[in-house]
Amino acid sequence: MLALFTYPHIDPIAFRIGRLAVHWYGLMYLGGFVLGWLGTRSRARRPYSPITPLQVDDFVFFSALGVIIGGRIGYMLFYFLPMKGLQGFIDDPLVLFKIWQGGMSFHGGLLGVLFALWLFGRRVGQPFFAMTDFVAPWIPPGLGLGRLGNFINGELWGRPTDPNAFWAVMVDGTPRHASQLYEAFLEGVVLFLSLWWFSRKPRPTMAVSGLFLLLYGVFRFAVEFVREPDEGYGYLAFGWVTMGQVLSAPMIVAGVVLLVLAYRVNRMPATNATVP
Numbered sequence: 001m002l003a004l005f006t007y008p009h010i011d012p013i014a015f016r017i018g019r020l021a022v023h024w025y026g027l028m029y030l031g032g033f034v035l036g037w038l039g040t041r042s043r044a045r046r047p048y049s050p051i052t053p054l055q056v057d058d059f060v061f062f063s064a065l066g067v068i069i070g071g072r073i074g075y076m077l078f079y080f081l082p083m084k085g086l087q088g089f090i091d092d093p094l095v096l097f098k099i100w101q102g103g104m105s106f107h108g109g110l111l112g113v114l115f116a117l118w119l120f121g122r123r124v125g126q127p128f129f130a131m132t133d134f135v136a137p138w139i140p141p142g143l144g145l146g147r148l149g150n151f152i153n154g155e156l157w158g159r160p161t162d163p164n165a166f167w168a169v170m171v172d173g174t175p176r177h178a179s180q181l182y183e184a185f186l187e188g189v190v191l192f193l194s195l196w197w198f199s200r201k202p203r204p205t206m207a208v209s210g211l212f213l214l215l216y217g218v219f220r221f222a223v224e225f226v227r228e229p230d231e232g233y234g235y236l237a238f239g240w241v242t243m244g245q246v247l248s249a250p251m252i253v254a255g256v257v258l259l260v261l262a263y264r265v266n267r268m269p270a271t272n273a274t275v276p
Helices: 024-043 053-091 093-097 106-124 128-138 140-153 179-198 207-223 243-265
Strands: 013-017 020-023 168-171 174-177
Touching (some): 024 053, 053 243, 106 128, 128 140, 128 179, 128 207, 140 179, 179 207
Antiparallel strands (some): 013 020
16 A cells, blocks of 8 residues: 555646736735734734734734745745855845745744834834734644645655555655645644633733744654755754754743743733723
């Protein structure tokens, strides 16, 4: 018995409008932003929300800019430049905007959105962690859709596996782990349900953010064991440590620290937003 599923090499372009090609990867990000907008509008109606429903549109705009700019710059710094070098960028500087080539770095996107949330928090007079706690449960849907985009693009495949295993996907004659789908399930579905359930009640400030960092870091660190190491890096140590694990380990530590601090000081969410 061989792999039950053979990857069909899906066209990364969903449709065209004249000369404009609309890629599946871009549609996945659009879907993530729409779900995030709907989810945060719902959360903004809660009495302990740090922002009002009227402020959500600006909040999502700031967040989207942070994700896109940070995610693409992160990809260029963490992955493109180590593989292609500075000359590769000089030869084709427009590659910075070709998000369907190589995609986005989650860790870069995280740094970008954190900076955007800090700016927005200053604008509306809310603490930084009140903003991160507010948005954290609605980041996973975008992560899950982004991983589906990776699958459609046929990129970031897992390592070769037993062709008789039920999870094997045949890719160009090689049975592989569909690590993109593993991440879509863990980072998209499981992480969302965990944070949604946890944040149904008011929690100490930093607790939701800490749980997000902890769970994402654990899920990403675990999937890296069956995912091909990043091109240009290979294994960084011990024959198994990958760049994804190096970038995720600090998230696990930071998540634990935030959870401990949150419950030690027992601070509750800001409640000074006026809900109309």
